[in-house]
Amino acid sequence: MPSEKNAIRKDPGGKLNIALVYPNTYWVGMSNLGLHAVYRDLNAHPGIVCERFFLDVPRSVEHSRPIQDFHVIAFSIPYELDWINAIKILLDNRIPVKRTDRKSGPIIIAGGPSITLNPEPLANAMDILFLGDGEGFAESIYKSFFDSGNMDELLEKLSRVKGVYIPSYTYPEISCDAITSFVGPRPLISVTNPLNSPAHTAIITSKTVFGDMFMIETARGCPWRCKFCSARAVYSPFRPVPLDVLKDLFDKALESRLRLGLVSSALNDHPKADHMYVKIMEAGLKIAPPSLRVGRISPGLIELLRSSKVRGVTLAPETGSQDLRYSVGKQITDEAILEDVENLVSSGIKNIKLYFLVGLPGEEIVHVNAIVELVKRIRHVFVKVSKGNKRLGQITVSINTMVPKPHTPFERAPMLDPREARSRIKRIAKGLSGINNVFVGYEGPKWAYIQSLLARGDRDVLDLLIRMAETESSEWREVMNQWPRNPDYYALRKRDPKEILPWSFYGY
Numbered sequence: 001m002p003s004e005k006n007a008i009r010k011d012p013g014g015k016l017n018i019a020l021v022y023p024n025t026y027w028v029g030m031s032n033l034g035l036h037a038v039y040r041d042l043n044a045h046p047g048i049v050c051e052r053f054f055l056d057v058p059r060s061v062e063h064s065r066p067i068q069d070f071h072v073i074a075f076s077i078p079y080e081l082d083w084i085n086a087i088k089i090l091l092d093n094r095i096p097v098k099r100t101d102r103k104s105g106p107i108i109i110a111g112g113p114s115i116t117l118n119p120e121p122l123a124n125a126m127d128i129l130f131l132g133d134g135e136g137f138a139e140s141i142y143k144s145f146f147d148s149g150n151m152d153e154l155l156e157k158l159s160r161v162k163g164v165y166i167p168s169y170t171y172p173e174i175s176c177d178a179i180t181s182f183v184g185p186r187p188l189i190s191v192t193n194p195l196n197s198p199a200h201t202a203i204i205t206s207k208t209v210f211g212d213m214f215m216i217e218t219a220r221g222c223p224w225r226c227k228f229c230s231a232r233a234v235y236s237p238f239r240p241v242p243l244d245v246l247k248d249l250f251d252k253a254l255e256s257r258l259r260l261g262l263v264s265s266a267l268n269d270h271p272k273a274d275h276m277y278v279k280i281m282e283a284g285l286k287i288a289p290p291s292l293r294v295g296r297i298s299p300g301l302i303e304l305l306r307s308s309k310v311r312g313v314t315l316a317p318e319t320g321s322q323d324l325r326y327s328v329g330k331q332i333t334d335e336a337i338l339e340d341v342e343n344l345v346s347s348g349i350k351n352i353k354l355y356f357l358v359g360l361p362g363e364e365i366v367h368v369n370a371i372v373e374l375v376k377r378i379r380h381v382f383v384k385v386s387k388g389n390k391r392l393g394q395i396t397v398s399i400n401t402m403v404p405k406p407h408t409p410f411e412r413a414p415m416l417d418p419r420e421a422r423s424r425i426k427r428i429a430k431g432l433s434g435i436n437n438v439f440v441g442y443e444g445p446k447w448a449y450i451q452s453l454l455a456r457g458d459r460d461v462l463d464l465l466i467r468m469a470e471t472e473s474s475e476w477r478e479v480m481n482q483w484p485r486n487p488d489y490y491a492l493r494k495r496d497p498k499e500i501l502p503w504s505f506y507g508y
């Protein structure tokens with residue numbers, strides 16, 4: 001096992017034993033701040049022992065125990081594609097995947113952003129699904145577990161807890177392949193407010209993407225309303241972490257002497273952002289910023305970036321056309337983008353990464369071409385301001401295909417056909433090829449297709465997840481072709497306004 005600092009090892013005797021499973025590799029899982037937060041919260045309870053498992057660590061990290069030894073298996077799943085790995089882990093441990101096939105054994109729970117967006121594809125696999133923020137759940141599950149004589153009593157007790165969705169209590173009624181209504185109590189998404197104990201690095205290890213950083217969540221949620229983005233759906237409302245709480249965490253980061261990784265969807269929208277930057281500089285800490293919202297980059301932030309010797313930042317124009325950008329809810333002008341690039345590069349930032357999407361509703365070829373034109377304009381400013389530097393930095397253009405996500409204004413929109421998405425991406429790459437210092441990268445639209453299928457799935461999708469998990473390779477086209485249902489029905493179809501959506505039975 002990789003060396004770690006601050007891992008928690010408790011005597012499991014007489015306590016509720018929870019296996020916290022991240023269904024991806026140790027590297028990916030330990031790079032996820034949500035996992036650190038859940039691990040810390042559960043272990044903070046004196047009656048709970050929580051040990052970690054990963055796809056490539058099949059026995060617990062803490063004591064090398066098998067997963068069947070635990071009372072509860074809790075999956076933390078931020079991304080839909082990891083649902084396949086979660087099923088694989090159950091299969092590898094010979095735990096029946098379908099809830100109704102299990103007569104005994106651990107209680108199986110799943111939570112995380114992908115579950116909050118749409119728990120239905122895992123509804124027939126899990127005993128409990130958790131929606132929203134997990135803070136406070138440790139006490140609820142501890143008490144319910146020790147006050148209950150059997151699983152039915154435990155579920156009954158937990159069903160009263162905010163955030164808990166019991167899929168055997170609440171379920172859709174189906175007629176002619178369509179949902180006609182939902183039966184059972186309406187679950188509510190759990191919201192922690194105020195955020196007095198934000199997520200931060202709990203275990204220090206070099207084997208993560210952020211190995212040299214101490215990560216701190218400075219706010220949860222986002223005050224903006226981009227129609228394609230699920231940040232508001234999963235984390236609402238926008239909750240900045242109080243400054244005094246952050247100050248204590250900065251002191252904690254100082255002890256590890258690591259760079260500070262700030263985590264927020266809207267860093268500069270923290271009402272005390274400039275005070276926060278001053279505190280960081282006073283503490284002598286250096287930062288790594290998250291993706292920055294264009295038009296919200298203050299002189300205070302630029303000063304912090306400069307003092308931290310940050311070499312690269314990420315901006316997300318999303319599309320090259322200002323009109324399309326406004327129509328999808330991202331109200332940022334082209335001029336604001338160019339101005340921010342100028343200010344950042346003149347303050348010493350060497351490299352700029354730009355995120356773009358293809359397949360936004362209303363996108364036409366003229367808008368795709370506009371991405372090429374905008375990048376050229378950005379490069380023009382970039383080169384002009386960089387004059388005099390010994391070495392010109394680079395502009396990295398990262399292109400993804402939009403996945404219409406549940407609970408967003410685009411939840412009923414069709415996804416762009418992956419062949420057309422690929423053609424648009426190629427068009428952008430060709431338009432920018434041969435331009436010095438501009439590099440283009442993209443994720444294949446086939447992954448967006450699978451994500452769209454899973455993210456907007458219903459309970460029938462579990463069968464596909466099991467077939468995928470049973471397949472050794474990740475070439476899933478053949479698996480999808482053999483599935484009795486039509487995958488395009490889920491991934492590409494435009495939903496009728498009258499259609500009852502599988503994820504529409506819960507909310508705030």
Ligand code: SF4
Binds near residue numbers: 225231330
């Ligand atoms: S895209 Fe960024 S700014 Fe827009 S809602 Fe999502 S997190 Fe907020």
